[in-house]
Amino acid sequence: MRELRYEERRPDVIGGSIERRVVEISWLDGHRSEYGFEYLRWQCPCALCQGEGGAPGALTFAAELTPEQAALQDMQPVGNYGMSLIWADGHSTGIYTWESLRRLCPCQECQARFGAGSRQGP
Ligand SMILES: [Zn+2]
Numbered sequence: 625m626r627e628l629r630y631e632e633r634r635p636d637v638i639g640g641s642i643e644r645r646v647v648e649i650s651w652l653d654g655h656r657s658e659y660g661f662e663y664l665r666w667q668c669p670c671a672l673c674q675g676e677g678g679a680p681g682a683l684t685f686a687a688e689l690t691p692e693q694a695a696l697q698d699m700q701p702v703g704n705y706g707m708s709l710i711w712a713d714g715h716s717t718g719i720y721t722w723e724s725l726r727r728l729c730p731c732q733e734c735q736a737r738f739g740a741g742s743r744q745g746p
């Protein structure tokens with residue numbers, strides 16, 4: 625896997641819109657990423673959602689998200705390496721590192737460069 629440069633995995637500005645249901649991150653290299661709430665929840669990296677040691681997680685076989693699972697309520701910084709997302713169903717154990725978020729950027733340019741393993745992808 626290609627190493628990311630420092631500017632590529634360091635957020636500059638983090639924002640978002642509840643109305644548009646997106647989280648927006650501007651990176652130090654000038655790139656801008658926009659993530660839909662559903663997309664982020666599907667990518668939740670925690671063991672509860674994705675499973676662990678071969679055991680399936682809550683989202684492993686899910687066909688769709690409940691409205692609560694896909695409603696982002698808050699974002700909390702975690703150290704200086706990422707953030708956790710707090711969802712309306714009370715879930716908050718997933719830590720999204722900055723590097724993983726940059727790799728998850730759904731834009732064509734990043735998908736071509738990093739080839740993120742998106743569950744929603746074709
Ligand atoms: Zn999770």
Ligand SMILES: [Zn+2]
Pocket residue numbers: 655656657729730731732733734735
């Ligand atoms: Zn991108």
